[in-house]
């Protein structure tokens with residue numbers, strides 16, 4: 001019998017949470033970003049102490065973690081595929097609508113693009129369009145590990161979703177939903193048609209609501225407000241995983257991801273205004289020695305490009321090729 005629950009083992013790798021002010025991240029009128037100073041030694045120590053209990057232990061078939069350096073990891077960002085309200089051109093925000101058929105196809109296509117990049121843990125928003133995207137993408141993955149959503153909404157939910165086989169756990173990828181990664185709350189615009197709203201309030205006003213940095217829509221969040229919660233979550237919960245050498249995928253939304261990219265790429269509030277993300281296109285970053293290096297959108301699985309990004313990915317591919325008959329019969 002396993003001694004650690006699926007949920008416990010994931011949580012055990014997380015760093016103690018710190019507030020936005022504690023971690024030195026500051027958004028002011030001049031928008032200076034000071035990256036959170038992570039205590040790498042402490043995180044590394046925590047990771048190694050809890051490793052024996054974790055579900056993310058090395059596969060018996062491919063010793064993935066033997067290829068990992070603790071200070072290097074891949075970060076994949078995916079905006080969800082087209083939703084039913086994207087299709088209808090409605091402001092969506094935190095309304096929980098599913099993908100269209102096209103969105104499903106986009107998610108599958110995104111999965112093909114990243115199918116050779118090992119993923120240790122997935123973060124999604126709490127909204128179904130991001131979760132559908134993550135799940136559909138992962139069923140394309142070459143390793144065929146099973147993405148499993150962690151439920152921590154109650155003690156009972158945690159207890160009732162335990163997995164009791166280490167082997168099964170090793171063949172799983174934890175999926176952690178977080179409301180902080182949700183789309184920005186669009187206030188009283190949610191459910192309104194974007195075109196009709198522009199005709200009613202004027203194009204300029206609607207453009208300011210949609211793309212300015214610090215002007216919120218009526219009773220909604222500005223990008224700045226969305227960035228405060230999304231980036232704080234990223235720093236407190238996702239960066240420690242990357243620092244421990246875990247490859248992370250985030251499936252989220254246009255504006256929560258714009259906020260995170262603003263932080264990763266150190267964009268100014270002027271620069272982020274013109275940043276637009278396509279639905280279902282994965283973006284790859286390499287986290288190394290505390291820095292994020294943008295690697296663009298991975299190409300399809302038949303092309304070699306993605307493996308050139310790090311030596312470790314190249315080694316992983318070689319190992320995958322060697323063992324592919326065992327893993328993917």
Ligand SMILES: O=C(O)[C@@H](CO)OP(=O)(O)O
Pocket residue numbers: 086090091092093094183186210254255
């Ligand atoms: O409606 C929304 O929630 C968002 C994303 O689709 O719209 P916008 O393009 O204004 O960011």
